[in-house]
Amino acid sequence: MNNEERVADIDWHQQIKHRITTIEELSKFINLTESESKALGTNSRLRMSITPHFLSLIDKNDSNCPLRKQAIPTSQELNFSEDDLSDPCGEEIDMVVQGLVHRYPDRVLLLVTNLCAMYCRHCTRRRLIGQKETSLTQEQLDIAYNYIRKNKKIRDVLISGGDPLMLSDEKIESIIKSLRAIEHIEIIRIGTRTPVTMPTRVTPKLVSILKKYHPLYMSIHFNHPKEISQETKIACEMLADAGIPLGSQTVLLKGINDTPKIMTNLMHELIKIRVKPYYIYQCDLASGTSHFRTTVAIGLKIMELLRGHTTGFAVPTYVIDAPGGGGKVPVAPEYVISRSRGNVIIRNWKKEIYVYPENKQPRVSREGILTEKEVR
Numbered sequence: 186m187n188n189e190e191r192v193a194d195i196d197w198h199q200q201i202k203h204r205i206t207t208i209e210e211l212s213k214f215i216n217l218t219e220s221e222s223k224a225l226g227t228n229s230r231l232r233m234s235i236t237p238h239f240l241s242l243i244d245k246n247d248s249n250c251p252l253r254k255q256a257i258p259t260s261q262e263l264n265f266s267e268d269d270l271s272d273p274c275g276e277e278i279d280m281v282v283q284g285l286v287h288r289y290p291d292r293v294l295l296l297v298t299n300l301c302a303m304y305c306r307h308c309t310r311r312r313l314i315g316q317k318e319t320s321l322t323q324e325q326l327d328i329a330y331n332y333i334r335k336n337k338k339i340r341d342v343l344i345s346g347g348d349p350l351m352l353s354d355e356k357i358e359s360i361i362k363s364l365r366a367i368e369h370i371e372i373i374r375i376g377t378r379t380p381v382t383m384p385t386r387v388t389p390k391l392v393s394i395l396k397k398y399h400p401l402y403m404s405i406h407f408n409h410p411k412e413i414s415q416e417t418k419i420a421c422e423m424l425a426d427a428g429i430p431l432g433s434q435t436v437l438l439k440g441i442n443d444t445p446k447i448m449t450n451l452m453h454e455l456i457k458i459r460v461k462p463y464y465i466y467q468c469d470l471a472s473g474t475s476h477f478r479t480t481v482a483i484g485l486k487i488m489e490l491l492r493g494h495t496t497g498f499a500v501p502t503y504v505i506d507a508p509g510g511g512g513k514v515p516v517a518p519e520y521v522i523s524r525s526r527g528n529v530i531i532r533n534w535k536k537e538i539y540v541y542p543e544n545k546q547p548r549v550s551r552e553g554i555l556t557e558k559e560v561r
């Protein structure tokens with residue numbers, strides 16, 4: 186490790202060391218609201234962790250700050266709705282060996298750790314995170330690799346958690362290298378939020394490791410344009426320069442990003458830092474998160490106001506992860522109005538109606554193919 190790398194390496198360890206985890210520490214920086222104090226009070230079972238970086242982005246004078254709401258618990262988290270589920274995406278049902286979820290025939294999800302730099306208040310996997318911090322042991326990883334090795338249909342592995350970039354460089358390399366050694370694995374993906382919550386984790390050394398194992402993709406969890414700090418821009422630039430295609434995953438969150446204006450702004454900021462908007466998720470039914478859920482109608486309105494109003498590849502797919510393990514289901518405004526007798530009636534983003542004729546095979550005359558006029 187050269188000196189530059191050593192300096193880069195120090196910051197993220199300092200970020201972890203100085204994470205804010207108690208009400209006493211947090212109160213030194215922010216005047217907590219009654220609701221926040223109640224959630225963090227004595228015997229609180231809500232685990233909190235905020236990196237100094239993310240804390241620096243929070244507006245300390247605004248209890249409605251969209252970043253504050255994602256980082257600091259409120260008493261609303263203590264309420265449970267009848268729709269709440271502890272495992273909203275049904276991952277436990279499809280867990281074939283410890284940490285390995287095999288739902289779709291050709292791909293798997295490998296949950297390598299439950300550590301995160303910050304514990305997001307809306308987290309889908311809150312059943313796993315924020316308890317005792319733990320990662321898969323080498324033995325558990327070997328069992329997962331064996332499963333993948335034996336199932337030759339698996340061509341894609343998504344490494345997630347928690348946040349896999351919380352592991353050491355050596356551990357990350359060991360995992361990716363082991364997966365790359367499996368012949369039928371075509372692509373490896375990493376799901377992470379550290380470029381947002383602790384961007385200095387993206388060190389030159391980490392990048393030099395990752396780029397050895399292409400094709401390697403990264404999905405980064407972004408929820409608000411304010412999350413795109415200068416440090417995050419640099420982190421994404423380093424990853425993109427290393428040839429790692431970057432995609433975003435965004436959770437639709439009530440009072441945080443549930444307006445067309447904020448979402449459009451976020452998508453525009455993402456493409457400026459070379460992150461392709463990938464998914465907007467309808468907020469899952471994780472326990473204690475009902476205050477973050479908004480309606481599907483609002484999600485559809487946002488999609489309606491993205492499509493046609495901005496660059497095509499800035500428009501992500503809006504999905505609902507079907508409760509209980511049904512997988513991701515795309516939901517979109519209706520653009521096909523009807524289909525009948527060889528005509529498809531469609532409407533565009535301006536709500537103008539068009540007819541697309543289909544399935545009209547040209548008839549062949551004795552002289553050859555009929556002209557367009559003759560077909561009609």
Ligand code: SF4
Nearest residue numbers: 301304305308347378
């Ligand atoms: S970083 Fe991801 S896994 Fe960790 S708490 Fe946030 S949403 Fe959950």
